[in-house]
Amino acid sequence: MIIKLLPLIPHDTKIDFFGHRLYAFIASIIIIGGSLLCLSVKGLNLGIDFTGGTVIEIQVQQDPDLASLRKQLEGLELGEVPIQEFGSKQSLMIRLRQQEGGPEAQKVAIDKVRVVLDETFGAGTVDYRRVEFVGPQVGQELKKAGLLAILIAISGIMAYIWLRFNWQYGVGALLALIHDVVGILGLFSLTQMHFDLSTLSAILLVAGYSINETVIIFDRVRETLRKYRKMPMQEVINYSINSTFPRTMMTSGSTLLALLALYLFGGMVIQSFVSALFIGILIGTHSSYFVSSPSLYYLKLRAEPEAVVQG
C-alpha cells in the first residue's frame, strides 16, 4: 500500500461530460450574461488606484461612533466621505475623493481629516495604518497599464498554445480565458468588492490556474488522438477529461485547502480577496471542462491533418 487511493479521489470514472455540455452551456451563459448585465448596471466598485483620491486606514482604541464621526467629516466640505469598518469595529477605512486644487489641496484635506480624528479619539491614540493618495493622472495610467498587461499576457498564452498544439486549442484556451475573466469581473461587480490593483493579481491567479487545467486536458486530448485515431471527438474529450479527473480533484482539493488556510489565518484584509479566488477557481475548472474542451469539437479538430476533408 504505497500509493494509496482513498475513495474520495475516484478513478476510472466514466462521466459523460461532453453529453452534459448543454446544461453546462446554460450555466456558462448565466455566468457570462449575468456578469455582463451586472457590469453594465452596477459597474465595478473601482478603488482609488483607478479613480484617484485618498484612502486613510486607521485603528482606534475604543469603538467609534460612526454616525457622529460621519457628520463631523462631512462638515469639512471635502465632498462625500464614506467611512467603512475594515475587518473589525475599531479599524476604519475613510475615503476622500480627489480634491480640487492640485497636490497641495490633497495634503490640506488629509490634514483636516487627521485633526478631526485626533480630536475625536484623543491625540496619539489613532494608529494611521495606511495613507494612500493617487492622482487622477496616475489612476488613468494604472488603469491602462493593467489592462494592457492582462491583454498581452492572454495573447501570449494563446500564441504559445497555438504553436505548441494547434490553432483549435489556441482558440479554445482563449474562449476559456475570456469566460473566466468576465466571470470574475462579474463577481466583483455583484458583490461590489473593491476593485483595485491587487484585485488584478486575483484575476491573474485565476486565469493562470484555469489555463493550467485547460493545458493538462489538451495535452491528454492530443495524446489520445495520437493513440486512437479512429475514436470520435466527443469520446476523445470524455476520455481525456475522465482520465485527468483524479488529478483535477487532487489539485483543486489542495489549492482550495491552501485558500482555506489563507481565509482562516491570513487576516481580515485578504478575506474578500481569498473568497474571490475560491469562486474564481470553481469558474476556472468549469471553463476547462465545458468551454475549452467542447470547443475543440465545434472547431472540428481531427487526429491527422490529412484527415481534415475539404468541405
Add this chain to the structure above:
Amino acid sequence: MVRLSLWKSILILLVCVLAAAYAAPNLMSKEKLAAWQAKVPSWLPTKTVNLGLDLQGGSHLQLGVGVDVTIRDNAENFATSLRGDLRDKKITYSSLRPALQGFSLTLRDATQADAARQVIRKIEPDIVFDESANDPAVIKAAFSEKRIKEIKDRTIEQSIEIVRRRIDESGTREPVIARQGEDRIVVQLPGVSDAGKIKELLGKTAKLGFHIVDQDASMTGRAGVNGMALALKENPASKLVVDKRPLITGDMLEIAQSSFNQNGQPVVTFKFNGIGTRRFCEASTANVGKPFAIVLDDVIISAPVIREPICGGSGEISGNFTVEETTQVSLLLRAGALPAPLQVLEERTVGPTLGSDSVAAGKKACLMALLFVIIFATTVYGLFGMFASIALLVNMVMIMAVMSLLQATLTLPGIAGMVLAIGLAVDANVLVFERIKEELRSGRGIIASIDTGYQRARITIIDSNLTALISALILFSFGTGPIKGFAVTTCIGVATSYFCAIMLTRLMILIWLNAAKPKEIDA
C-alpha cells in the same frame, strides 16, 4: 530512464543544500544577521528577502517633474541671446516671442530672413524651423526632439540629485530614488510613516536670488521688460518691482545655517563661494543706498538697503521667520535648487503596525496552508505523498533562497504569486503520481510504470509551466507595481517547482526503490 546517474543525484542534493544555506539568513534575528554580515565575505549567504513597503512599512512617492518649465526657461534664455545677436548683426524685428518649445520671430525686413536664420543656427544648431508660415518675414522655430530629450534628461538627473540631497539632509535612511518613465521620479522611504515633512521639503523649488529693487517702477507698480513685480512675504498684498536678472543665485552659496541674530530672532546665515563674494562685493559697491530684494521661490523675503559695500563674503537673511522655517530654508539652500517644480502624483504610506501585521498573518497563513496540503497529500498518496510534501517544503526554501540572492522584493501580491507556484508544484507531483497509477493499472511493472509515468507527465508539466512562465514574464515587462510583484514570485516559483517535482521527488522515489525493493504497489 528510471535511474539517475550518480553525479546528477549529487548535483540535485547540492542544489538543495545551497538553497537551504542561502535561505537561512531569513531566519536570523536582525542583530545576529548584522553581526554575521560584518564577519563574512559577501558571496556567502548574507542576504535576506527584500520586503516591499507594503510589508515593512514606509512611504512611496511618485513625483512628476515639471520639465515644461525648464524647456520654457531654455526657450527664454535662447530668446535673450538671440536679441543680442540680432542687434549686433543689425537685423531689425518687430516682435520676438518665446513659445513653449521655441520662439516666433517677426522681421521688419523679409530679405534679412536668411541672415536671421544663420544667427539662430549659430546659437543653437539643434533647432527645427517651421516652414508652414506663409509670411517670409515670420520665422518660427522650435528645439529639435533630440534637444528636448536632452533638456528633459538633464532636468530629471539634476532633480534626482537634489531630491537625494534633500532627503539625506533630512536624516531619512536608505531612500530609493529612481527615474520612472519620461518625466517621473519615484521615491521610496522605508520606515517613514508620515510623509508630510518630506513632501513639504520636495514641494519647494528653493530658487534663491538677490535682485536689485527698481524703486521708480515700484512706485508706479509697472514692471518693464527687464523687471518683475513680486509679492512680499510679510505683506503679500504689496509688491515690489525687481530686476529680472539676479545678482546672486542660490548656487553661489557655500554654507547656509539656521541661527539667531542679536535680537534673538531666527535667521539664516550664509557664506558665499568665491564667485559669489566677488559679485556681491562689486554689486553692493555700485548700489550703495539702494535696496535689494532677497527672493526665495518668487516671494520677497526681505528687502534691506545696502548701507556700505559688503565684501566679507557672508551674511544673514532675516524676515520674521520661525525656527522651523529657518531650519527648512537653510536645509533647502544647502541641498540646492530644483531645476523644475515637483508635484506629488501618488503617495502610498503604510504604517509600521499594518506592515508587521501583514507579515505575521502572511507567515501564519502560509504555514497553515502548507500543513493542510501536506496532510491531504499524505492521506491520499501515502509514502509518495510524503515525498511530494518534502519536495514542497524544499520548494518554499528555494523560492526564499532565490529571492534573497536576486534581492527581489516580496510584496503582498507576491505572496499570492507564491501560492500559485505552490499550487503548480503540487500539481506537477500529482500529474506524475496519477500517471504512474494509470500505468500500474494497465499491468506494467513497478520500474516501467514509474519510468513511463515520469516521461508522460513531463510533457504536460513542461506545457503548463511554460504557459505560466510566459504570462508571468509578459506581466513582469508590461505590468506596474503589484502586478510586477506577482510576476516575480510566479516566475521564480515555477522554475523551482519544476526542479522539485521532476528532479527531487524522482530522486527520493529512486532511493526508496533501491532500499525497499518493493515487489508490487497497490494502485
